[in-house]
Amino acid sequence: MSNNPYLPFKAKILSVVKQTDIDWTYRLACELKPQWGQFVEVSLPGIGECPISISDFGEGYIEMTIRRVGKVTNVIHLLDEADHLFLRGPYGHGFPVPDLTGKQLVIAAGGTGLAPVKSIINHFYRQPELLSRLDVLAGFKSRNDVLFKEELTSWSKQFNVIITVDKMQGCDSSLPCREGLITQWVPEIPLTNLDDLRVIIVGPPVMMKYTAQEFLKRGITEEHIWVSFERKMCCGIGKCGHCKIDDTYVCLEGPVFTYTRAKSLLD
Structure with missing residues (x-):
């Protein structure tokens, strides 16, 4: 190379x-x-x-x-x-997966936001003993938009997986799902110990914002929530400036940020 x-x-x-x-x-x-x-x-x-x-x-x-x-x-x-x-x-910088050992992890993904976290879920699927608990929230517009159906079925045999679609009539009967947005189902996630709880949220900006707010309402601290800003990363090395928000180059300093940092990154 x-x-x-x-x-x-x-x-x-x-x-x-x-x-x-x-x-x-x-x-x-x-x-x-x-x-x-x-x-x-x-x-x-x-x-x-x-x-x-x-x-x-x-x-x-x-x-x-x-x-x-x-x-x-x-x-x-x-x-x-x-x-x-x-x-x-x-x-870019990724998620601190090694630091999650022994924690309860909740992953909330909207639409294609499930792709960047698929490797994390598979990592813990292969080694479930590394976490105290894993919950996955995966939201899609309709049955036709659901990604990784085979993986979702496998994951659900080992972890708590909640699949949501905007309209129930669009849900594949072979894949159990619920109607509504991801934010509606955040209260359904059992939280065993807030000090050991970590949350990863990936999806459209509006989805990440309101999903993070729902977790904050339940007492999770901002520094224990991570989001991924995937936007306009044209060069990948901080030269073109297309991904820049204020003074932050997303391709260099992200795309993964804690919510403490992400909440101030406004386009």
């Missing part, structure tokens, strides 16, 4: 899994060792580049769940196994 921070490397696509009509999970061969919650810059020569969260990783591979929403991702969705993407990274 080059010492040039702008120069990407080539990564072969090992598998492609359809999640929804516009979301696909790509497993790529590479030797990156990311932190939980970091992102990479993904590019195609002659097309462009975009920041994508790492949704899972292991020995010799990373996974990214990519939504078809623009110029670059439209072309990525035309690729298949044995094709290649170009990557730079990983970038």
Whole structure:
């Protein structure tokens, strides 16, 4: 790999899994060792580049769940196994997963916000003894928007998993879910010890704001809540300034922040 921070490397696509009509999970061969919650810059020569969260990783591979929403991702969705993407990274600060050992962890994810925390859930799914308890809140607009259905089913056999959809009639009968927004179900989470409780929230800004407020109402302190700001991280190394909020470069100092810091980051 080059010492040039702008120069990407080539990564072969090992598998492609359809999640929804516009979301696909790509497993790529590479030797990156990311932190939980970091992102990479993904590019195609002659097309462009975009920041994508790492949704899972292991020995010799990373996974990214990519939504078809623009110029670059439209072309990525035309690729298949044995094709290649170009990557730079990983970038940013991730979640302090090693510090969560022995704690009760609550993960609240809205929509595609489930992708950046999937690797954390899988980490504790493989080693459940590391936590005193894990609760997962996953909210989607409809049945057609639900990501990682097989994983959600597996996780629910080991942890308390609450899946919500905006309208109950859109819920897949094979996947138990509840109607309403994530914020409505925060009061349903059993809290065993506030001193040992940690919360991770990822999703649209409005969802993160009001979900954090619901946890604060229950007595969780701001420094024990983490959120992820995934916005306009064009260069990934603090040079372009597109992700800057006031004096904070999200790509360098984030995308993960404690709520103590995040509450003052206003666009």
